[in-house]
Structure formats: C-alpha cells, structure tokens
Amino acid sequence: xxxxxxxxxxxxxxNISLPAIKPVTLLSGTNNVGKSTLLESIFLVNDxxxxxxxxxxxxxxxxxxxxxxxxxxxxxxxDISKTIEVDLGLDDECYSLSLNVDDPHSFASTExxxxxxxxxxxxxxxxxTASTLAYRFVNSTHSYEERGxxxxxxxxxxxxxxxAPQTIINMPFTQYISSNTSSEAAQVAEWFGRLEMLDxxxxxITALQNIDSSINDIATIVTNGFAQLYAKVNxxxxxxxxxxxxxxRMILMLLAVLANPNGIILIDEVENGFHHSVLSSxxxxxxxxxxxxxxxxxxxxxxxxxxQSAINQASVLSCTENFGFMRLEKHDNQLSVKSFxxxxxxxxxxxxxxxx
Numbered sequence: 001x002x003x004x005x006x007x008x009x010x011x012x013x014x015n016i017s018l019p020a021i022k023p024v025t026l027l028s029g030t031n032n033v034g035k036s037t038l039l040e041s042i043f044l045v046n047d048x049x050x051x052x053x054x055x056x057x058x059x060x061x062x063x064x065x066x067x068x069x070x071x072x073x074x075x076x077x078x079d080i081s082k083t084i085e086v087d088l089g090l091d092d093e094c095y096s097l098s099l100n101v102d103d104p105h106s107f108a109s110t111e112x113x114x115x116x117x118x119x120x121x122x123x124x125x126x127x128x129t130a131s132t133l134a135y136r137f138v139n140s141t142h143s144y145e146e147r148g149x150x151x152x153x154x155x156x157x158x159x160x161x162x163x164a165p166q167t168i169i170n171m172p173f174t175q176y177i178s179s180n181t182s183s184e185a186a187q188v189a190e191w192f193g194r195l196e197m198l199d200x201x202x203x204x205i206t207a208l209q210n211i212d213s214s215i216n217d218i219a220t221i222v223t224n225g226f227a228q229l230y231a232k233v234n235x236x237x238x239x240x241x242x243x244x245x246x247x248x249r250m251i252l253m254l255l256a257v258l259a260n261p262n263g264i265i266l267i268d269e270v271e272n273g274f275h276h277s278v279l280s281s282x283x284x285x286x287x288x289x290x291x292x293x294x295x296x297x298x299x300x301x302x303x304x305x306x307x308q309s310a311i312n313q314a315s316v317l318s319c320t321e322n323f324g325f326m327r328l329e330k331h332d333n334q335l336s337v338k339s340f341x342x343x344x345x346x347x348x349x350x351x352x353x354x355x356x
Contacts, residue, residue: 001296002042002264004089009075009082010044011037016335021089022324024290026270026310027300029328034335035300036060038328039176039266041086042298045097046174046264048137051150051157060178060268068152071101072130080130090172093141102134102149144169172264175256177249179269185228185241188252189220191259192229196220200258203289207254210281211247245273250282254289261293270299271306279309287317311345 005018012034027035040057047053054074058066072078084099131153137146146168148161195201201218208215208231217232218240229240229251240248249272256265274282283306290297301307307325314323325340 002088002090002298003092004087005038005042006085006087007038007041008085009079010041010084010086011074011076013037013041013335014076016337018326018337020324020339021298023322024287024297024310024314024319025299025324025326026307027298027326027328028302028307029300030330031302033328033330035328036178036268039268039298039300042088042264043174043176043266045086045088045095045137046171048097048135049168049171051159054150054157056176060176062178062180068157070130070152071099071133071150074099074133075101075130093139095171096136096138096140098136099150100134101130102132103129139169142169172262173260174264174266175260176266177253177256177268179272185226188240188255189227189229191255192218192220194259195255203258204251204254207250207281207285208247210285211250211278212243215243246275246278249273250285253282254285257286257289257295257297258293261295264296264298265290267297267299269301271301271303276303276305279303279306280313283310283313284316287313287319287323291317291319291322307345311342 001023002021004021006016007013008015012032016034016038018038027038029035040060043060044053044057047056054068054071055064058064058068072080074084075082080101082100084097086097088095088097131151133150135146135148135150138144144165146161146164148159148163151158151160192201192204195204205215205218208218212233214233215231216235219230219232219237220227221230221237230237231240231243231247232238233243240251253265253267253270257263270282270286271279286297287310289295311320311323311325314320320342323342325345327338327340329336329338
C-alpha cells in the first residue's frame, strides 16, 4: 500500500508532501486546491507503462475526446524548463518517476526498425513545443531503472523505451474513479463475474439494498454479444443503468475494490451522486470491502457529512487505525497538507469546525 507521496512541478504543485497515507485516506480542501491532482499523480506513476496514461488523465477531467498536442499542461504554470518528480512510498519501497521536456530529441538510428524510426523522428503535431517527454522510473530498493521517451506525433502517442531491465516491475492495480465517471458495462460485468465465481455477489446485493430495498438480485445478461448487469427489482429484471447515478456509482466503487484484492482505488469526490442519508451506508461498505480484500482507498470530498460518516463507520468497524484524514490548505499562494489525528478530527466535527 501507498504510505507516502511527494510531488514536485506537476500541474498545481510546486512542492507538496503527504507523509503518512493510511490504507483508507480521505482528502478535503477548497475548490482548485489540488485534491484531484494528487490522485492523478499516483495514477501517473502506477500506470506510466503505456502512453495512453496521458489520454486517461484527460478523460478523468472530462476531456476524453480532446487530442493531446503538447505535454506542457502537465507542468506547474506550464513551465517546461522544470522537471516533474513524483516519489511514491509503496510497501516499504520507494518508487520515483521524473519527466522533463526534451525537444528536439535525436534518436539513435541503430537498432531501430525503419518504420519505427519514421514515427520517432516525424514532426510533432503542428510543430508544437513540449512534444517529446523524457522519463526515468526508479525503484531505489532494487536498483531498478527505466528510461525512455513519450512522444506526440501526427499519428498518435508513442513510447520509446531506451533502457529497462528484462523483467518490467509490476505496480499494483490502480483504478481512478473520477467525479464524472460513468461505469463501463463490460468492465463492471467482468468484475462482477469475478465475485460470482467466488460466490461473493451477495456482498454487492446487500450494499445496494441499503440504497434501494426493492433490489432482490443481480445477474449478468448477454445480448447481441454485449454483457451488462441487470437488477431484479420487485421480481422484474431491469438494466442496472436505469437505476440511477447513486446505485451505479456505488456498484462501480465496490466492484473496483472487491474484484481487485491488494489494489489501489482512487476516488474523486466520493460523495457525488449520493444523498447525505446514504453516506453512512456507503462508507460502511467501502471500509468493509477494503479491509476484506486488503485494498487501499484514497478519496477526495467537499462534504462535511461525508467526513462525518467516514470516521463514524471506521469506528463501527473498529478500523480507525487504518483511516486517515488530510486537508489541503492554501495560504499566500503556498500549499500545505494538514493531517488530523482521530481525536482532533472527532473534536473538530463535534464542534462544527470547518474541516472541509
């Protein structure tokens, strides 16, 4: 699990550290303070193996169909003279990803097939700056190092590995659930299938019944080669997609956790789509599921009720030692992170002090 995070020169962060991340960590702060960016920095490290990671980062922000013409937006204030650095403490080991613009870069012609060389050396889109990004990924514990380049070219995004061990290191499964994520039916059906094979689908049914007691069962139905989940509501089968945003978001979160033991689930604005009256049920199920399969959850929120529900349910499940709360604060244009102990957070909530 992730225990620490240090980010430099990435998007809104010149330099920020989260030194004590817990198995379930909730982040709060005002709008545009950088909560989502922290989640994105973790995802970037764990999913850097393919160039599509940059398309995914765009999709998390609601820009799934927007082409990438420059890497400059990744850098704080667009300053491409700096180097992005993300250090991740993970299971008592340290992983570091660094990114810097390398325009123009000359690729050695030896040992590169002609068709690949043509892609690497072709002109970037619209002759834009910041179209070649050099990267270095290191695990200092095992003297592991990867080096290479990400490239924006007219026919797509590419990655050229310049140096890497024969065995590529495995990072934990990491799922980012954005505030506007609509669940993909095929992915949800696959995750649900894993639970069915383990005879654990009742965990999902019970959780959904806390939102809608008329749900009796869930089944995977394939029509025209397309698999999706159906809920049996008062004895009638209905596509799960018809049951509302809250129900679909709940099942997406829980399946992401339960179907991916030892994974990392990043949830932006975890309360989105839920009435405050079901937040206690949401957190009970998330905390229970995370503990059951040893999965880490790092989530953001703007909601006082969400924070209150999370700490209350952590107490109900006797897992307060695994729950952490941090608030991102900005003073005089400087960002800092304030960690709350359980007693300090409980006192602040009881006193109705502002912690969001």
